[in-house]
Amino acid sequence: MSDPRLVKLLGRPGPWTSAYVDGPSVLPQVEEEALRRSVRERLEGAGAPADDAAAVESTLAARNGLPSPSARVVLVSAGRVELDQGFVGARIGPERLDHAAVPRLLPLLHHLGAATRYLVVETSRDGADIHLETSGRGRSDADAEIEGDTDGITKVQAGGWSHAAYQRYAENTWKKNQDEVAAAVSDLIRQEHPAFVALSGDVRARQLLADALTDTERELIVDVDAHTRADGADSTELDAAIARAIAERDRSIIGELHDRAAADSGSGGAEGIAEVTAALQQARVETLLLDGRMLDDERTLLALDAAPWVAAAESESLGAGVLATVPAAEALARAAVLTDAQVLIEDDEPTADDAPREDRPVRDPVAVLRWADDTGARDES
Template identity: 75%
Template sequence: MSDQRLVDLLGRSGPWTCAYADGPGVLPQVEEEALRRSVRERLAQAGAPPEDAEAIESALESRNGLPSPSARVVLARTGVVELDEGFIGARIGPERMAHGPVPSILPLLRHLSATTRYLVVETSRDGADIRLETSGHGRSDDHTEIEGDTVDITKVQAGGMAHAKYHRYAENVWKHNQDDVASAVSALIREQHPAFVAIAGDVRARQLLGEALTDTERALVVEVDAHTRADGADSAELDAALADAIRERMSAAIGEVRDRAAVDSGSGGAEGIADVVAALQQARVETLLLDARMLDDERTLLALDGPPWLAADESERLGTTVLATVSVAEALARAAVLTDARVLIEEEETVADDAPRDDRPVREPVAALRWADDADASDQA
């Protein structure tokens, strides 16, 4: 979903009913119905009005085209579903059912934080399939098929001068086809700004495509040594490469926030609840980083109906109305979205199923700022 759509949603008055649950599964119909009834009953226990609980139950009944497992975030208000987002893969954390003056957006942000937009190019000597993907969506945002020249595309063993002639001709056909592929890839890079470009397919076609791209474009390339465009090809290698690339870029984004927050003795960032709250109140936060464990933190802040959007106590509300007392993580995330900041959530490292959970403390929130502390001083000088 777009950032502006979420901002618009947060600007609407409550109360809100929120459900974070599993998407449609493969269980028998009677068991799936029982799970949906359970969601409705738990929403009622959380204080949701019947019309909201019924609207969410009805939304969960409709299949959204995602394979199982999937996760679903549904927000309702006055009996109307205002948001219904599905994501491929299992839930990230426990189910959550809530009702209150402000919507619970952390389950949604947790999934959005992990999404990455990228290009997949499956190429061969006669063309390519190009897909613009967003991780977790289960569908292509855009699909382009390049059908190149296939006349005399295969090198032949003619012998002598004829062999060299046919060899050069086939190479020229391949190169022309990959030039067309490169033009389409370049246009998508300029327009869509993907995090990376995964290129799979025939070895020679990948080489020619790489040569046709600029240095800047090649820096985005993740090459996959698999001919996935061939009939009956297995996509396992490509899928694994995509998963690795997504994890690497998420890790790099988190590292960048921490690095920026620490530069110049920390003047470019804020760390800790008090400092991050102050930065959000001034709309200085560019990217907010939250530890996933903070989602269970029992500390609270005040959610306000206008700027500065959050407060530690009544003295900081600056003429606004307190909508609710909410968890620290919800308050910080809400204020970040409303001030056009990016929200990243640092998930736990994957461990074996039987391994004990690391008993570490919750990491304090960190923010990379739009301008440093010393900028204020220089402006006033």
């Protein structure tokens, strides 16, 4: 489903000034000022009005509280900032500075499409800290702390009958505490539908918590063998496990989309600019998948001011006005947003830092359709 604020934004007249740049850094103030000044000058060189370029520069000067590195998208029209959004993590690709009849959406959609909602549970025998997170935001969506019973929390090394009794008492206390944590986790899973649950903390507490969850809930657990709830604990292992889980989820989603688009001789999907454009014109696209390399592709389409929103030629506009000739990926993504479709961008698999980029052609856009059209099934030959 499209972001309602983007749909509203795209309904406003242009032209638009767009900036996709690095967020606040740890550079000395004089160097940051020079970078912002460079952004303003390059925007003016791209045709942006002075008021727009100045608005971008002023917006970038206002720190948004995100840690470095981060990325920032700013969209301005008629000297007014219509969107300013930051994302934790480095930019995905080069800076984009542009002035055109329609806003440059792909950097923003790239980050939004990669966002993953998940739970982080850092547990110990006396309770847990629970965080609902969305990747790229740099802050928790919600936090909860479960403070369990601490009476007799440590197993006492006594002898004979009293030793066994204390052991049982301590174990029962741990179990009671983790039952309480499990109830809170179950509620969040049911309400928020996280992609996974990153579970770290004391090893026995993790075991008891997992035992208290249902089989379906346990399938969401990404177990992290690190006691991150301890004072001064290092979160490196937890952060790495979360990154791996997000990457695995992304691969799974992309693979599923390709499978759905190809099923039944391709009747439920569209592939290639012409097919995908036609499907968007009919508002049949549920999810649009673009190759990350298509962001720099030289092919173009027409962006329209009303439905069908995108066309290869004016003869396909159905009476809508032509706003501009724009890169094909931007035109397809804009039409997808305006017809309530999801947009995802498929990046190359990560390689070693010093490995050369794979030499391959740009993959065609792929769409999963809302309803199949048997007459439009792709030829398997």
